[in-house]
Amino acid sequence: MSASIRLVTTYVYDFAEGNKDLKDLLGGKGANLAEMTNLGLPVPPGFTISTEACKAYLAQGTVPTELAEEVTEHLGRLEQAMGRRLGDPEDPLLVSVRSGAKFSMPGMMETVLNIGLNDASVAGLAARGGNERFAWDSYRRLLQMFGATVLHIDSEHFSDALDAAKQAKGTAADLDLDVEDLRALVGTYKKIIVHHAAREFPQDPREQLDLAVKAVFDSWNGERAVLYRRSERIPEDLGTAVNVQAMVFGNQGVSSGSGVAFTRDPASGESGVYGDYLQNAQGEDVVAGIRNTMSLQELEGVDKTSYDGLLHIMSALEDHYADMCDIEFTIERGKLWMLQTRVGKRTPEAAFRIAHHMVDDGLIDDNEAVLRVTGGQLAQLMFPRFDEAAERRLIARGMNASPGAAVGKVVFDSDTAVEWSDRGEEVILVRKETNPDDLRGMMVSRGVLTSRGGKTSHAAVVARGMGRTCVCGADDLDVDVKTRQFRIRGGGVVHEGDLISIDGSTGEVFDGAVPVADSHVVRYFEGEAFADDDLVDSVAAIMGRADGVRRLQVRANADNPEDAARARRFGAQGIGLCRTEHMFLGDRRELVEHLIVAEDEPAQAKALDALLPLQRQDFVEILEAMDGLPVTIRLIDPPLHEFLPDMTELSVKVAIEDAHGKHDMRQIRLLDAVKRLHEMNPMLGLRGVRLGIVIPGLFEMQARAILEAAARRLRAGGDPHPEIMIPLVASIRELNVVKEHIIEVAKKIQEREGVEIPFKIGTMIELPRAAMTAGQIAEAAEFFSFGTNDLTQMTWGFSRDDVEASFFSEYLDAGIFPVSPFESLDTEGVGALVRKASEDGRATRPELHLGVCGEHGGDPDSIHFFNAVGLDYVSCSPFRVPVARLEAARATLEQSS
Numbered sequence: 001m002s003a004s005i006r007l008v009t010t011y012v013y014d015f016a017e018g019n020k021d022l023k024d025l026l027g028g029k030g031a032n033l034a035e036m037t038n039l040g041l042p043v044p045p046g047f048t049i050s051t052e053a054c055k056a057y058l059a060q061g062t063v064p065t066e067l068a069e070e071v072t073e074h075l076g077r078l079e080q081a082m083g084r085r086l087g088d089p090e091d092p093l094l095v096s097v098r099s100g101a102k103f104s105m106p107g108m109m110e111t112v113l114n115i116g117l118n119d120a121s122v123a124g125l126a127a128r129g130g131n132e133r134f135a136w137d138s139y140r141r142l143l144q145m146f147g148a149t150v151l152h153i154d155s156e157h158f159s160d161a162l163d164a165a166k167q168a169k170g171t172a173a174d175l176d177l178d179v180e181d182l183r184a185l186v187g188t189y190k191k192i193i194v195h196h197a198a199r200e201f202p203q204d205p206r207e208q209l210d211l212a213v214k215a216v217f218d219s220w221n222g223e224r225a226v227l228y229r230r231s232e233r234i235p236e237d238l239g240t241a242v243n244v245q246a247m248v249f250g251n252q253g254v255s256s257g258s259g260v261a262f263t264r265d266p267a268s269g270e271s272g273v274y275g276d277y278l279q280n281a282q283g284e285d286v287v288a289g290i291r292n293t294m295s296l297q298e299l300e301g302v303d304k305t306s307y308d309g310l311l312h313i314m315s316a317l318e319d320h321y322a323d324m325c326d327i328e329f330t331i332e333r334g335k336l337w338m339l340q341t342r343v344g345k346r347t348p349e350a351a352f353r354i355a356h357h358m359v360d361d362g363l364i365d366d367n368e369a370v371l372r373v374t375g376g377q378l379a380q381l382m383f384p385r386f387d388e389a390a391e392r393r394l395i396a397r398g399m400n401a402s403p404g405a406a407v408g409k410v411v412f413d414s415d416t417a418v419e420w421s422d423r424g425e426e427v428i429l430v431r432k433e434t435n436p437d438d439l440r441g442m443m444v445s446r447g448v449l450t451s452r453g454g455k456t457s458h459a460a461v462v463a464r465g466m467g468r469t470c471v472c473g474a475d476d477l478d479v480d481v482k483t484r485q486f487r488i489r490g491g492g493v494v495h496e497g498d499l500i501s502i503d504g505s506t507g508e509v510f511d512g513a514v515p516v517a518d519s520h521v522v523r524y525f526e527g528e529a530f531a532d533d534d535l536v537d538s539v540a541a542i543m544g545r546a547d548g549v550r551r552l553q554v555r556a557n558a559d560n561p562e563d564a565a566r567a568r569r570f571g572a573q574g575i576g577l578c579r580t581e582h583m584f585l586g587d588r589r590e591l592v593e594h595l596i597v598a599e600d601e602p603a604q605a606k607a608l609d610a611l612l613p614l615q616r617q618d619f620v621e622i623l624e625a626m627d628g629l630p631v632t633i634r635l636i637d638p639p640l641h642e643f644l645p646d647m648t649e650l651s652v653k654v655a656i657e658d659a660h661g662k663h664d665m666r667q668i669r670l671l672d673a674v675k676r677l678h679e680m681n682p683m684l685g686l687r688g689v690r691l692g693i694v695i696p697g698l699f700e701m702q703a704r705a706i707l708e709a710a711a712r713r714l715r716a717g718g719d720p721h722p723e724i725m726i727p728l729v730a731s732i733r734e735l736n737v738v739k740e741h742i743i744e745v746a747k748k749i750q751e752r753e754g755v756e757i758p759f760k761i762g763t764m765i766e767l768p769r770a771a772m773t774a775g776q777i778a779e780a781a782e783f784f785s786f787g788t789n790d791l792t793q794m795t796w797g798f799s800r801d802d803v804e805a806s807f808f809s810e811y812l813d814a815g816i817f818p819v820s821p822f823e824s825l826d827t828e829g830v831g832a833l834v835r836k837a838s839e840d841g842r843a844t845r846p847e848l849h850l851g852v853c854g855e856h857g858g859d860p861d862s863i864h865f866f867n868a869v870g871l872d873y874v875s876c877s878p879f880r881v882p883v884a885r886l887e888a889a890r891a892t893l894e895q896s897s
């Protein structure tokens with residue numbers, strides 16, 4: 001490369017100039033094409049138009065002039081290297097235009113092959129290859145892809161025309177179409193283009209190229225791409241790169257072909273190469289599932305030299321990337337070409353097994369293995385599986401494309417899937433094969449079932465990426481979308497709305513709803529031993545390492561001894577949130593009613609006395625289950641009317657009785673209480689610490705139950721560590737009032753029982769005022785627990801129950817939230833309060849213990865934030881505890897790397 005002709009703004013890079021770490025600039029595909037080029041692998045030459053160019057184009061709405069100049073310059077060099085000119089009528093250079101963003105977005109963006117062909121150069125190509133059929137086949141493919149992706153013509157128009165041509169010929173195979181048929185088809189395709197795009201197919205090769213590049217840029221903002229990014233939480237502003245690459249041809253007869261391969265099995269993680277190959281085909285045929293592919297192993301018998309070369313390259317790539325790679329390749333008349341590689345997508349099971357095996361293989365270390373898996377993947381491994389002991393009727397078998405056990409009602413298209421799932425139904429999307437238009441339907445379905453295509457088909461790849469259960473290629477099924485049913489070879493019909501069950505780990509399809517059972521991974525966490533289960537071994541090894549490196553502790557939210565015990569088996573280091581209001585439900589409701597309708601203090605005291613022994617027993621059991629570990633118990637939090645009957649119902653009842661001359665005093669007093677406690681905004685009403693202040697004895701009773709329970713545990717030789725937590729505190733003065741009472745209670749109990757109870761008093765930080773005055777509050781609190789659910793509501797000023805259904809989807813669509821702030825902590829706003837309160841609290845009291853309870857405690861992204869802020873622990877539901885342990889470790893490792 002001569003430096004003198006380098007332009008100031010660089011939008012375009014030759015493959016030889018890049019490397020795998022430049023994904024931001026070159027996109028994943030471009031960066032890896034560059035890496036392979038520099039490794040000396042056989043990659044057709046080309047250049048990459050950077051994401052910067054895309055961003056500039058999207059910002060300005062036009063192609064920057066420098067870009068056009070740089071493309072001309074690089075194209076010139078490519079032409080020189082290849083000894084051919086783009087679209088030269090005698091001997092044309094043809095190129096592919098391939099999108100490639102930083103994160104792979106399968107099937108999302110657009111790719112156009114055979115650019116440079118036109119009415120004249122098609123003859124040149126035929127002459128060069130000595131194969132007229134191949135030239136016309138390439139031309140009709142260009143028209144088809146260009147028409148669909150650049151000119152946005154419904155691809156069905158083209159496939160219908162192709163089907164018609166085959167039908168006229170009396171064949172089902174593309175390959176039976178001869179030169180004349182293909183020439184005629186090209187004519188038909190051109191008419192389709194004129195008809196639907198109101199323009200001629202551009203004969204000028206450079207115009208073809210420029211339009212294709214622009215189409216790739218535009219597709220970044222296409223509906224499908226936006227939807228996929230949102231579901232995968234990929235940022236909106238990255239832009240895509242575009243790769244322009246000299247074509248090699250897999251459609252030059254039986255000594256040519258295209259394939260995809262993985263260096264390990266992406267479904268199970270098993271070692272050994274694995275892939276699909278299609279003879280006499282260009283690459284898009286392989287994934288489209290148009291013809292049945294052969295397995296990679298079969299290629300050995302067809303073309304041993306290429307097969308050996310490919311295996312050699314695959315093993316080199318795996319060593320080089322130190323990870324499982326997936327690969328796209330083409331063989332052109334016996335010569336192997338590498339067209340793509342990347343670190344391959346894999347199922348959760350494969351992720352754990354591969355990471356573990358790679359440590360054994362010496363390719364990565366233990367810490368890297370922890371970074372190679374995610375909490376989300378672990379959560380998927382904890383999903384239930386079909387109960388093997390249950391009765392079930394197998395109706396078909398396909399490929400195990402993406403694991404999981406899914407039960408749902410059959411639907412045949414995306415719209416129905418969305419509609420039914422919106423009204424709360426679980427659905428399974430059944431298609432012959434899927435295409436990018438099915439994405440919305442796949443996202444809302446429990447599982448996806450197709451009758452065609454292999455493990456690398458669109459359905460399989462996308463389902464794996466989304467963690468959706470998928471069985472593909474179940475060819476015993478005859479799917480008829482029009483009549484909304486599928487017929488099963490060997491008898492039987494399943495209609496839309498019928499229940500089926502699909503097992504993505506085995507590829508089985510069952511009639512009806514098969515019951516599900518716990519996964520091995522869950523049973524392992526529960527303490528069961530497995531003699532010979534590689535997945536369990538892999539999970540165990542990685543979790544062991546994770547626990548060794550993480551700084552954040554993980555506690556569980558648990559309100560009863562069973563959950564506490566389970567949480568402990570799952571690795572919880574205490575309870576971060578024990579809600580006491582659940583202990584007021586069921587047959588204790590009546591006691592709470594007594595408390596509420598009590599007319600004077602003695603009556604109130606009597607009601608509280610009745611509750612005391614019940615509460616105390618709850619706490620004894622929970623403290624026992626968590627012996628030796630901290631148990632944070634939150635005093636009663638919700639508004640009391642939640643324990644009372646509904647106002648309207650009760651009013652009606654009393655009115656009816658009244659009309660019949662009956663006067664049930666209990667009901668009347670109850671109605672009075674309900675009316676008295678009725679609030680316009682219960683969320684902002686009489687709840688939390690406010691209850692403790694206005695209802696004499698309530699918090700004292702709870703504190704007494706907790707401390708007496710602890711005293712009993714001590715006397716029984718136990719090691720209780722209760723932590724009394726006051727909810728909804730806004731001001732240190734509230735905390736001081738209730739704290740004084742609790743300390744008095746504690747003194748009395750300790751004197752009476754003659755024991756020293758190790759307990760703490762702390763508060764939740766869940767109101768903005770508490771966060772802003774945390775420095776003061778820390779004077780009275782020994783610990784803070786961030787109640788991020790309420791803190792989110794109070795900071796944004798909306799109540800979750802009201803807003804999630806009413807306008808969240810609009811907010812997500814408009815990009816106001818990248819993700820619901822109840823799902824993943826809003827680090828900018830709510831997170832800023834958490835950070836400030838932590839800093840101010842610790843400034844007052846350096847040993848202040850900091851934790852978080854609420855759903856965010858089990859959310860991977862939020863955990864990384866809490867780790868960075870320096871909290872001591874997160875608390876989440878028992879089932880999420882392993883997920884949080886893993887993510888806490890990943891957060892530590894990421895922070896230190």
Ligand code: ADP
Pocket residue numbers: 044095096097098099106107111113245246247248249250258282283284328329330339340
């Ligand atoms: P995707 O991102 O959807 O996989 P690609 O850009 O990888 O799209 O293109 C799809 C397929 O097109 C490739 O797998 C390959 O088979 C074929 N292809 C792309 N570029 C070329 C090329 N220069 N020569 C031959 N085939 C190509």
Ligand code: MG
Pocket residue numbers: 328340
């Ligand atoms: Mg590809």
Ligand code: MG
Pocket residue numbers: 637727728766787790
């Ligand atoms: Mg709260």
